[in-house]
Amino acid sequence: MSYVRAFGAFLYDFLIGDAWELFVGPIVVLVVAWSLIQAGVAAVVVGVLMVVGVLMVVALNLFLALRGSI
């Protein structure tokens, strides 16, 4: 059981670590992009929005990190 728990902790640290927004953010971006594709929005528009979404995730992470750094 302790091995399972240790593996779970390792996996959590590997994928989420100390920045939950870098795990949740890309998933949200992809779900929104998929929904737009299903709604018939042009691929090029969805692609650009996806990049903007990823950059917003970076901005959110930096904002949260810098807010707590000083």
Added chain:
Amino acid sequence: MDPFVAVVPAFLASAVEAVEALTIVLAVGVTRQWRSALYGVATGLAVLALIIAVFGTAIVLFVPIGALRLVIGSLLLIYGLQWTCKAILRAAGAKAKHDETQIYGALEGRLRQEAPVPEHGLDGVSFAVAFKGVLLEGLEVAFIVVTFGSSAGQLLPAAAGALVACLSVALIGVVVHRPLSRVPENGLKFVVGIMLITFGTFWAGEGIGIDWPTGDLTILMLVVAYASAGLVAIWLSRAMLETRRRRRGGAAAAFAAK
């Protein structure tokens, strides 16, 4: 797809992690016992090779390419964002950079406090620390090799790229015989992070049904867009930190004057 697509990120990521693993192995070898440390390294590398072979082959053989690109693209996006954001924060000065000399010194001190090295036979501490160091640092490389290699259909070139990087770092380590603190680890991490985000976006996009109008040229456009945004983010973060420090300094000076 060009084999370099998988080779370059695997090589760079492997070089960064190999530098970190080399620090651990050097500290163990110098402080305790080289033979056990090298056995630990060999066992760690064998486990990593097994992980890459088993997972890489299984993924390539059994997972449909559409699902593969969505899952792997998402993982690359998540992982690439972690590497890039940390590199940006380190470059801006908000997070401490990896200092191999300092890490080496601290580890050396801890190892000297362990039980003495046995006079005959292998030293369990040396083996365990070297094994764990190689395995943990190498898991990130294995992840990148498996994801990049299987998505691009270039598992062998990716593994070869990682192996060449490890051997190069080991060779340099043997020659200089001290931690490689002059390797620009943070810069390399930034470059690898940008590549991971780029391919993550490209493949996850294809996985959800985006047919990129410019084909493979999109990859180059994404690299330029993300790298430019990353450099601007470093500049902005530095400026933000500087402004806050100045404000704090000014407030403290005003308080002292009162």
